Amino acid sequence: MEAPPEPLSASRVGSFAYLTVKDRLPKILTQIIDRLHRSRAKFHEEHGEEGSEADKKIISLLSKLRNELLTDKPITPLTDGRPDVGEWNAYLEAQRCLTAMPSWFTSAWLYVECYMYRRVQEAMALCPPLNDHDVFSELKQKSFFDSQKAIISLCDHLGEVLNKISGLNKDEVKKEFQQLLQVCLWGNKCDLSISAGKDNPQKASPLTGLNDLKAKILIDDTEAVWATLEDKLKKNPSSTQCFRLDIVLDNAGFELFTDLVLAEFLLASKLVDQIHFHGKCMPWFISDVTKEDVNFTVHLLMASNHRWSSKLGATWRSHLQDGSWVYHDHMFWTFPHEYCSMEAIAPDLYAELKRSNLILFKGDLNYRKLTGDRQWDHTTAFETALQGFHPSALCSLRALKADLQVGLQPGMAEILTAADPDWMVSGEYAVIQFSDAKQ
Ligand SMILES: O=P(O)(O)OC[C@@]1(O)O[C@H](CO)[C@@H](O)[C@@H]1O
Numbered sequence: 001m002e003a004p005p006e007p008l009s010a011s012r013v014g015s016f017a018y019l020t021v022k023d024r025l026p027k028i029l030t031q032i033i034d035r036l037h038r039s040r041a042k043f044h045e046e047h048g049e050e051g052s053e054a055d056k057k058i059i060s061l062l063s064k065l066r067n068e069l070l071t072d073k074p075i076t077p078l079t080d081g082r083p084d085v086g087e088w089n090a091y092l093e094a095q096r097c098l099t100a101m102p103s104w105f106t107s108a109w110l111y112v113e114c115y116m117y118r119r120v121q122e123a124m125a126l127c128p129p130l131n132d133h134d135v136f137s138e139l140k141q142k143s144f145f146d147s148q149k150a151i152i153s154l155c156d157h158l159g160e161v162l163n164k165i166s167g168l169n170k171d172e173v174k175k176e177f178q179q180l181l182q183v184c185l186w187g188n189k190c191d192l193s194i195s196a197g198k199d200n201p202q203k204a205s206p207l208t209g210l211n212d213l214k215a216k217i218l219i220d221d222t223e224a225v226w227a228t229l230e231d232k233l234k235k236n237p238s239s240t241q242c243f244r245l246d247i248v249l250d251n252a253g254f255e256l257f258t259d260l261v262l263a264e265f266l267l268a269s270k271l272v273d274q275i276h277f278h279g280k281c282m283p284w285f286i287s288d289v290t291k292e293d294v295n296f297t298v299h300l301l302m303a304s305n306h307r308w309s310s311k312l313g314a315t316w317r318s319h320l321q322d323g324s325w326v327y328h329d330h331m332f333w334t335f336p337h338e339y340c341s342m343e344a345i346a347p348d349l350y351a352e353l354k355r356s357n358l359i360l361f362k363g364d365l366n367y368r369k370l371t372g373d374r375q376w377d378h379t380t381a382f383e384t385a386l387q388g389f390h391p392s393a394l395c396s397l398r399a400l401k402a403d404l405q406v407g408l409q410p411g412m413a414e415i416l417t418a419a420d421p422d423w424m425v426s427g428e429y430a431v432i433q434f435s436d437a438k439q
């Protein structure tokens with residue numbers, strides 16, 4: 001097997017990775033520092049002098065991090081006591097074998113971007129009593145509140161479907177599935193990392209305009225996903241075979257809500273029997289989901305005075321309590337590794353995913369890790385780019401926000417570039433890209 005292409009890196013001046021490391025990541029650090037400054041009085045109220053002193057210390061650690069990044073200093077080992085430190089520092093040692101002095105503008109983009117967010121958590125971990133403060137929670141919660149109109153309209157739609165679901169024939173179930181899969185796909189546009197923290201809520205109703213967006217779906221493997229689910233329907237409904245769906249989550253706020261709506265539909269239609277969600281064990285890439293974000297979303301829905309919102313909130317809390325919905329947050333999801341390393345680095349997680357019948361990977365960062373964030377030709381087969389990562393049938397639901405995309409027909413990338421040079425990084429295009437476990 002020939003060696004895979006090089007990883008994307010900021011060493012390529014003018015590349016999206018270069019612009020991200022040079023401009024966007026420093027801007028994100030500056031915004032975190034500004035928010036911490038503005039929260040000093042609150043920290044003092046909550047924790048007294050200790051709180052404001054910790055705030056000052058975090059700000060100085062993050063200012064130092066920002067300076068290291070801007071001046072391309074060497075990547076340094078982590079020093080906090082979190083359980084993942086050993087793996088992170090082993091990864092740095094391995095990078096030192098590849099490039100003498102791993103640094104921000106010479107190492108792989110995937111590594112340095114993940115490392116930056118992990119260093120933010122190191123700064124928090126080193127400064128009690130603020131060590132459990134989520135520096136992104138304000139932005140994630142605002143994204144949820146700002147998407148209320150879209151959330152209410154999606155709640156009403158799901159409510160109507162749930163009311164009639166037992167009477168739907170298979171074609172009607174399939175049509176609803178296709179619609180909610182696309183709503184879930186486009187929910188990925190609402191990510192605060194690509195927008196460098198700028199508001200990015202879902203304003204309009206997520207159901208109107210799906211047809212116009214169809215042309216923006218560059219790869220649409222919905223039929224293959226449906227065939228995987230339909231297997232379950234074909235077998236007699238009383239079969240004991242339990243169909244397990246796993247959803248590797250991405251962003252909190254509106255996107256998480258669309259994930260939970262799709263999950264509810266798949267469970268209520270009996271297309272699946274159990275759903276496992278995978279979130280992050282620490283605040284990550286600004287808007288990525290943590291357990292606290294799931295609890296916040298479910299509790300806000302329950303407290304809503306909108307009938308279907310409160311009903312769904314209560315239903316979803318009971319799913320999480322009765323085991324039909326299971327939430328995991330393995331530390332591997334906040335490592336810098338490409339997913340083809342998972343079986344070696346986190347065999348327990350790989351074994352867990354092998355128990356799934358279908359895994360949905362949400363978003364751009366997951367896509368980058370599925371394909372190793374490497375400079376593949378656009379016509380490279382998805383299976384090739386997965387480099388042996390195959391715990392189960394899997395499907396990426398991704399709005400394109402980084403300059404890599406595989407599995408395109410010959411000539412398609414050239415046509416897209418001519419029409420819109422930013423087609424890979426604008427978030428305006430998306431893929432529903434499937435790979436079957438039967439390799
Ligand atoms: O995984 P998401 O939330 O869809 O997107 C996150 C992300 O697009 O933010 C950065 C934008 O450059 C990328 O590094 C990363 O892929």
Ligand SMILES: [Mn+2]
Pocket residue numbers: 191193250251285287288363365
């Ligand atoms: Mn994200």
